[in-house]
Amino acid sequence: MRESLGCGRAVPTVSMFDALKNAVSRKLSQPTRLTAHHLDSPQADFQVDRPELLVRGWLVFNQEPPRQSLQVVLEAGGLRLPLSLQTRADVQATYPAGHCVGFNQLLDLASDFSDAADLQDEKMQIRVSWSGGEFVMPLALEFDDDYQQSNSYFASDLQYSATDVVSHEQIDHWRERGYLLLPKFFSEDEVDRINADIDHAWERRDEYPATVTVDQQIGTAREQRLALKDTDPAVRSSPYKLNDLYQESGAIRDVVLNERLMQVMTPLIGGTPMICNSLSFEYGSQQPHHFDTFYMPPTIRNHMLASWIALEDVHPDAGPLEYFPGSHTIEPYRSRDGSYNLTADQRPDFNTYIARELENENLQQETFCASKGDVFIWHAHLFHGGSRIVDEQRTRKSLVTHYFCREDWSPDQYEEFAPGRCYLKRL
Numbered sequence: 001m002r003e004s005l006g007c008g009r010a011v012p013t014v015s016m017f018d019a020l021k022n023a024v025s026r027k028l029s030q031p032t033r034l035t036a037h038h039l040d041s042p043q044a045d046f047q048v049d050r051p052e053l054l055v056r057g058w059l060v061f062n063q064e065p066p067r068q069s070l071q072v073v074l075e076a077g078g079l080r081l082p083l084s085l086q087t088r089a090d091v092q093a094t095y096p097a098g099h100c101v102g103f104n105q106l107l108d109l110a111s112d113f114s115d116a117a118d119l120q121d122e123k124m125q126i127r128v129s130w131s132g133g134e135f136v137m138p139l140a141l142e143f144d145d146d147y148q149q150s151n152s153y154f155a156s157d158l159q160y161s162a163t164d165v166v167s168h169e170q171i172d173h174w175r176e177r178g179y180l181l182l183p184k185f186f187s188e189d190e191v192d193r194i195n196a197d198i199d200h201a202w203e204r205r206d207e208y209p210a211t212v213t214v215d216q217q218i219g220t221a222r223e224q225r226l227a228l229k230d231t232d233p234a235v236r237s238s239p240y241k242l243n244d245l246y247q248e249s250g251a252i253r254d255v256v257l258n259e260r261l262m263q264v265m266t267p268l269i270g271g272t273p274m275i276c277n278s279l280s281f282e283y284g285s286q287q288p289h290h291f292d293t294f295y296m297p298p299t300i301r302n303h304m305l306a307s308w309i310a311l312e313d314v315h316p317d318a319g320p321l322e323y324f325p326g327s328h329t330i331e332p333y334r335s336r337d338g339s340y341n342l343t344a345d346q347r348p349d350f351n352t353y354i355a356r357e358l359e360n361e362n363l364q365q366e367t368f369c370a371s372k373g374d375v376f377i378w379h380a381h382l383f384h385g386g387s388r389i390v391d392e393q394r395t396r397k398s399l400v401t402h403y404f405c406r407e408d409w410s411p412d413q414y415e416e417f418a419p420g421r422c423y424l425k426r427l
């Protein structure tokens, strides 16, 4: 029913009676049937040749299922592994609202199933149960003979070896401490060209595409991401992040995919470094300690790193970089749904986990007060962040680039904008 307002605009209305009827019928809706189900993986005859299993799929009920009683459990022998339920925006649009739930969980066959006698002989199935119904999906898995030796996210076999450019000592340092410092790697001129491109971006922001964005007022309740061209230049005088300027700045591309730097990073990442994103800061980030894999997990563990380039000398009061040498060897934290991304609700759990690990391994925090032109390369699993800014007047200009390994992606997923120089395309 529509009602006309004096100004001529029509607004939809819901009568009290309709609202009540809706609430009552929603409460009574109990599914009696699973009307559709789908497993992306594993499927019948699905071969497992890695020591982990991705269980991914969706379920559709004839009524909206009561979330409290709905359970999806992977069973193998005597083992029961509950899967967390999520929305599947891609599928649910095709079904009545709320009828669809998804699951997407990465399981480590070695640790999650360590109690199961011999997985090869176990019958595996997924049991879906809810108040008033149950459904069992048998899984026919085939295991590759040496799946336990295969490369996996949980135990990558990446071997680091020295090259003409990276010495044995540097490789050992990387392996043991998870970072490498390259003092004065870039010249004043190279760095000044980047600073000039950042100034240019702010001065001529109207000319920049919407893919270059600014996270303004970072670390405050007013943090917000906008296209650079829509950003008030006043935000430049407090901590902010300018994202992906490498797309428009030749000076940034020249530096972050510089030939010598590529030669250093290649043995550390185990392939060809490819840009995932770039961020430039004019002030300290004050970012809480984290693993970069929380925000952009690579497809293979260890096949990711970041370069941090000092665009000026860093004063101790300007919020320098902090990191925990050796923390890259800590077993990556897996959130309750089995993924490596960390959602805000997992933070308290993660904080407990990391505090215990750091203490067990006796890992201590270090601070890096860089000089202009220094490059600090960190392993994707190095625990790090930006320290508190003591003097708000002090800038701390830096450029961070995160890299994936090109060989882990198919050519349609990246753009080669110059021979051997690639970046990951955004969806």
Ligand SMILES: O=C(O)CCC(=O)C(=O)O
Residues within 6 Å of the ligand: 279, 281, 284, 285, 286, 287, 292, 306, 320, 321, 384, 385, 386, 387, 398, 400
């Ligand atoms: O520069 C900093 O303070 C930290 C930035 C950072 O952690 C990142 O961009 O991944």
Ligand SMILES: [Fe+2]
Residues within 6 Å of the ligand: 290, 291, 292, 384
């Ligand atoms: Fe980071």
